[in-house]
Amino acid sequence: xxxxxxxxxxxxxxxxxxxxxxxxxxxxxxxxxxxxxxxxxxxxxxxxxxxxxxxxxxxxxxxxxxxxxxxxxxxxxxxxxxxxxxxxxxxxxxxxxxxxxxxxxxxxxxxxxxxxxxxxxxxxxxxxxxxxxxxxxxxxxxxxxxxxxxxxxxxxxxxxxxxxxxxxxxxxxxxxxxxxxxxxxxxxxxxxxxxxxxxxxxxxxxxxxxxxxxxxxxxxxxxxxxxxxxxxxxxxxxxxxxxxxxxxxxxxxxxxxxxxxxxxxxxxxxxxxxxxxxxxxxxxxxxxxxxxxxxxxxxxxxxxxxxxxxxxxxxxxxxxxxxxxxxxxxxxxxxxxxxxxxxxxxxxxxxxxxxxxxxxxxxxxxxxxxxxxxxxxxxxxxxxxxxxxxxxxxxxxxxxxxxxxxxxxxxxxxxxxxxxxxxxxxxxxxxxxxxxxxxxxxxxxxxxxxxx
Amino acid sequence: xxxxxxxxxxxxxxxxxxxxxxxxxxxxxxxxxxxxxxxxxxxxxxxxxxxxxxxxxxxxxxxxxxxxxxxxxxxxxxxxxxxxxxxxxxxxxxxxxxxxxxxxxxxxxxxxxxxxxxxxxxxxxxxxxxxxxxxxxxxxxxxxxxxxxxxxxxxxxxxxxxxxxxxxxxxxxxxxxxxxxxxxxxxxxxxxxxxxxxxxxxxxxxxxxxxxxxxxxxxxxxxxxxxxxxxxxxxxxxxxx
Numbered sequence: 001x002x003x004x005x006x007x008x009x010x011x012x013x014x015x016x017x018x019x020x021x022x023x024x025x026x027x028x029x030x031x032x033x034x035x036x037x038x039x040x041x042x043x044x045x046x047x048x049x050x051x052x053x054x055x056x057x058x059x060x061x062x063x064x065x066x067x068x069x070x071x072x073x074x075x076x077x078x079x080x081x082x083x084x085x086x087x088x089x090x091x092x093x094x095x096x097x098x099x100x101x102x103x104x105x106x107x108x109x110x111x112x113x114x115x116x117x118x119x120x121x122x123x124x125x126x127x128x129x130x131x132x133x134x135x136x137x138x139x140x141x142x143x144x145x146x147x148x149x150x151x152x153x154x155x156x157x158x159x160x161x162x163x164x165x166x167x168x169x170x171x172x173x174x175x176x177x178x179x180x181x182x183x184x185x186x187x188x189x190x191x192x193x194x195x196x197x198x199x200x201x202x203x204x205x206x207x208x209x210x211x212x213x214x215x216x217x218x219x220x221x222x223x224x225x226x227x228x229x230x231x232x233x234x235x236x237x238x239x240x241x242x243x244x245x246x247x248x249x250x251x252x253x254x255x256x257x258x259x260x261x262x263x264x265x266x267x268x269x270x271x272x273x274x275x276x277x278x279x280x281x282x283x284x285x286x287x288x289x290x291x292x293x294x295x296x297x298x299x300x301x302x303x304x305x306x307x308x309x310x311x312x313x314x315x316x317x318x319x320x321x322x323x324x325x326x327x328x329x330x331x332x333x334x335x336x337x338x339x340x341x342x343x344x345x346x347x348x349x350x351x352x353x354x355x356x357x358x359x360x361x362x363x364x365x366x367x368x369x370x371x372x373x374x375x376x377x378x379x380x381x382x383x384x385x386x387x388x389x390x391x392x393x394x395x396x397x398x399x400x401x402x403x404x405x406x407x408x409x410x411x412x413x414x415x416x417x418x419x420x421x422x423x424x425x426x427x428x429x430x431x432x433x434x435x436x437x438x439x440x441x442x443x444x445x446x447x448x449x450x451x452x
Numbered sequence: 453x454x455x456x457x458x459x460x461x462x463x464x465x466x467x468x469x470x471x472x473x474x475x476x477x478x479x480x481x482x483x484x485x486x487x488x489x490x491x492x493x494x495x496x497x498x499x500x501x502x503x504x505x506x507x508x509x510x511x512x513x514x515x516x517x518x519x520x521x522x523x524x525x526x527x528x529x530x531x532x533x534x535x536x537x538x539x540x541x542x543x544x545x546x547x548x549x550x551x552x553x554x555x556x557x558x559x560x561x562x563x564x565x566x567x568x569x570x571x572x573x574x575x576x577x578x579x580x581x582x583x584x585x586x587x588x589x590x591x592x593x594x595x596x597x598x599x600x601x602x603x604x605x606x607x608x609x610x611x612x613x614x615x616x617x618x619x620x621x622x623x624x625x626x627x628x629x630x631x632x633x634x635x636x637x638x639x640x641x642x643x644x645x646x647x648x649x650x651x652x653x654x655x656x657x658x659x660x661x662x663x664x665x666x667x668x669x670x671x672x673x674x675x676x677x678x679x680x681x682x683x684x685x686x687x688x689x690x691x692x693x
Contacts, residue, residue, distance in 0.1 A: 294558065297547075301555050304544035310506050311538045313530025313559030313606065432548040432584060 019075045023068060030067045031060075038063045059396045073421075103371055111277055115270045125269045129276055129341065131381045133334055136280035138361040138373035140330030143287050145359065146367040147296060148323035149303025151208040154195070154215025155358050158188040158328035160222060160350035162335020167235040167345055168228070177241035177340050181333060188332025189325040191218075196324035200317055203306070215355050222347040234346025241340045243271055272341050279337060283330045284370060290326070292433045299323050357381075364418055366425030375426050384411060455518075457482045457610055457642055458503070458534075462512035463522075465495075465502050472498040474666040475512065480610065485636050485643040487657035487674060489650045489687055495666040496646035497539045500614045503644075504536050505529045516610070530559040535608035539615050541599040545588025549579055552587050552598055556605025564607065572601040575631060593624035600628070604635075610642045611635075617649040625649060629656050650687035654678045662687075 039060040042051050114120060114128055137159065144152045162184040169175040169183060195214050199207050222229045229235065240248065248255045248268035255271075256263035290296040298319045301309050309316050339345050361380055365372030387410060422428060456479040465473045472495045480486045490496045501507040503514055505526040514522040521529045530536075535556075544552050553572060557565055573580035576597040582590060587598055596616055603611060613632070617625035629652045635641045646663075647653035654660050657674035662683060670677060677683045 294562070297551065297555060298558060300547060300551075301544050301558075304546060305542050307506070308538060308542035308544065309558075310526045311504055311530070311536040311542070312555055312602070313527045314555075315525075315527040430546055432551060434548075434550055434554060 015079065019072070019079075023071045023075065026071045027064050027068050030064055034060055034063045056396065062396065077421075107371075107374055108281075115273050122266060122269060125266070125273055127382060127385050129269070129273050130385075131377050132273070132276045132280050133338065134358065134361055134377040134381050135374050136276065136283050136334045137331060137358045138365065138377055139280065139283045139287055139370060140327050140334065141358050142327075142362050142367070142370065142373060143290070143299070143330070144323050144327035145362055147287075147291065147303065148299040148320065148327075150199075150320065150323060151204065151211070152324075152327070153208045153212035153352075153355055153359065154218070155211075155327070155331055156350045156352070156354040157195070157215040157218035158191060158331030159335040159338065159354065160218055160347070161188045161191050161328075162332030162337075163339040163345045163350070164222065164229060164235070164335075165332065166336035166339045167238045170239050171235065171237075177239070177336070178244075181336050184332040184336035185329040186332075188335065189329040192324040192326075192328025193321050195328075196321040200320055212352070212355075215350075215352060219347050219350050222350070230346075232346060232348070234344055234348075235339075236344045238339050238343045238345065240268065240343060241272070241275065272337075276334075276337055276341075279333055283333070287326075287330075288370060295319075295322060297433060360415065364415065364425055366427040366429075368430045369425065369427035372425050372427035379414075380411070383414070387411075455482070456480060456515075457517055458644065459515040460499075460503070460512070461514075463499070463502055463509045463514060464511040465498055465507055466510050467498075467507075472666050473502065473509075476663070476666070476668055478661060478668070480642060480644045482609075482642055483636070483640045484658040485632070485645065485656055487653040487660040488644075488646045488663050488668075489648065489653055489660065489677075489683075490646070490663035491648065491686075493665075494663045496663055497614055498666075499663070500536060500539070500612055500646060503529075503612060504534065527559065530606065533607070533609035534612060535603035535606040535610070536612040537596075537599045537603040537614065537616060540618060541592075541595045543587045543590075543595050543598050543602065546586060548584050549587050549590070549598055550583040552602050553579075553583075553605050556602035559606050565605075568605055568607065572604060575604075575635070576601055593620050593628070596620060596624075596628060600631075608641075610644060613643060613645045615647055615649075616645070617647060617652065625652060629653070632656060648687075650683065651678075654683075 039056055041054045041056055043054050044050070045052050111128075111132070115125060137155070140158075141152065141155045144150050144155070165184040165187045166175075166177065166180040169180050170177075175183070195211065199210050202210060223232055225231070242248070243255050246255050246258050247253065248271065250263050251257065254263065255261075255267055261267070287296075291300070298309070298314050299322075301312075301314060302316060302319050302323075306316060309319070338349070342349075357380065361373055361376045364380065365374070365376035387406070418426070458478075458480040460476055460478040462475045462477060463473055464471060464475055476495075476499060478486070478488075488496060488499070498507060502509045502522075505521065505524065505528075509522045512522070513520055516529070516532055516534060519532065521532065521534075544555065547555075550569075553569055554562070554565065557568070573583075578594055579597060579601055582594060587595065590598060596618075600611075600613070600616065603613075616628055616632075620628070632643055632645070633656055636643060645653055645657070654674045654677050660672060660674045660677045661668045662670040662677065670680065670682065672680070678688075
């Protein structure tokens with residue numbers, strides 16, 4: 001290593017060669033161990049009632065493959081650590097900036113292009129919608145948990161408020177989706193303030209317990225107030241959103257006929273997809289703008305040190321309530337979208353598991369990284385769906401093996417691994433909200449002073 | 453004689469049933485540095501918190517510029533022109549130095565920000581070099597400078613300092629006290645300082661008080677207290693200085 005240090009042209013090649021060599025060694029050793037354990041299986045033949053050996057090449061390959069991946073992650077980490085030691089001055093925020101600048105637009109383009117891809121079918125669109133819904137909820141909760149540092153375990157309550165707001169207003173007053181969307185946000189924000197008031201003095205664990213209870217209270221009320229919410233039967237026949245007044249129906253007034261297209265039920269799905277994408281982008285835009293405004297900075301300061309906030313004259317009450325309200329508002333938007341998409345809602349959709357998933361997305365992605373939330377949503381929601389698709393594992397573990405039953409186990413395991421690997425989430429660094437305007441000139445004058 | 457900018461009369465505070473302050477009376481006049489020294493647990497920080505309204509005074513009154521402030525919430529008190537650099541610095545560790553300074557203007561708004569931040573950078577040049585660094589990575593002395601700078605960003609008429617020399621090397625502590633003297637001389641900044649580091653703090657002060665178990669036991673000019681035998685014995689290491 002030290003030789004390579006002095007000669008930068010050889011450094012990269014040496015490092016890569018070293019990684020490949022060590023990885024192949026590891027796989028070779030693993031192959032020796034896996035051969036008798038995974039590859040060979042003795043089975044009793046049903047016909048002749050004798051033992052014979054079955055070769056399980058798939059299991060063997062998967063075992064070796066997993067080990068290779070693990071080894072590469074390990075090598076990559078070691079490399080990172082070594083680099084971090086050599087240039088301790090490299091600023092984490094600079095890395096995050098570049099990361100966000102490239103990855104963000106790429107993801108956005110991919111998200112916009114996805115519905116037009118030839119392989120996209122109803123199922124993929126559906127998962128896309130689900131992932132983006134969770135991205136949006138993650139961004140909303142990130143305001144409360146990531147920015148303001150208020151651990152909220154009952155976020156799904158606001159999602160429910162939004163969903164029931166739309167469903168009930170549509171049922172009783174015939175309001176359309178576009179009218180209910182802002183109303184759902186307002187109602188959810190109001191409930192955010194209602195939750196905020198009693199918990200103003202609480203922090204940490206105690207706050208988490210009260211918010212958890214709040215989430216359950218909302219769910220139990222929805223479950224038991226049968227006359228109003230339909231109880232466990234839920235509310236059905238919620239009107240679908242229209243394309244600015246044009247319904248997605250087969251008739252002459254429908255979307256397809258108006259735009260001279262052939263009718264397809266996918267058009268509605270595509271519209272819903274872009275609707276939630278737009279809502280999520282709105283959430284992204286507003287929350288990243290808010291971070292740079294005095295309000296957002298006050299949230300972050302509150303997370304860092306409440307006493308210091310008070311000594312600086314920040315109104316901590318307003319700061320907390322605004323964090324709850326704005327976080328809840330986005331939950332409400334997402335909820336009314338959820339009701340519109342499903343056309344049926346019941347309290348079952350708003351249980352604690354949802355809150356936990358959204359919180360897990362935020363924690364896993366990194367408390368203060370918006371890009372991180374996207375990755376963790378894809379990993380969590382998409383990953384769980386992908387685990388349903390592992391039918392080929394049946395070939396390995398026998399036809400009785402149902403991978404979808406194991407998905408929560410695998411999921412928990414993956415979370416533990418990620419938290420060991422990156423305790424502060426996928427993207428752990430925090431981007432400063434402001435830079436000094438004359439940064440460059442100041443920097444150069446400092447350098448000249450140093451030389452003189 | 454100028455009228456008192458800060459007037460504390462008979463302030464008593466409680467933590468639960470424990471009384472921390474037993475009727476403290478104190479004046480701070482415009483343009484002077486007043487010091488209060490006292491041991492751990494004497495009630496120094498409690499008094500600071502009472503002035504800022506974080507822990508309300510149970511009895512007694514606090515007037516700032518003639519207005520009673522013991523009944524209004526902290527953020528309104530700060531808006532009147534009081535800034536506190538709290539005990540233990542309490543900077544925002546994960547935010548940059550620059551963001552910390554920006555938060556100093558939370559009460560008054562960003563109107564004079566650019567001008568004021570230049571002043572702070574002139575006062576503490578190290579902060580300019582560290583401006584885009586996370587505040588938690590600063591050294592103790594730099595953090596204290598940041599805490600004072602952040603407090604000054606609020607354009608205070610009265611600067612409250614709670615143990616600015618806490619945990620600092622003597623040389624750095626001296627530098628900070630020199631800066632305070634400078635600010636007081638050139639800009640007429642009024643400072644109320646509580647300290648355990650009696651030597652520096654008393655040299656700096658026009659007037660000084662000694663707080664023992666929630667009561668003021670001695671008052672006088674800084675020089676008087678510096679040479680007072682009781683103070684020497686209790687706070688100045690038996691007159692070693």
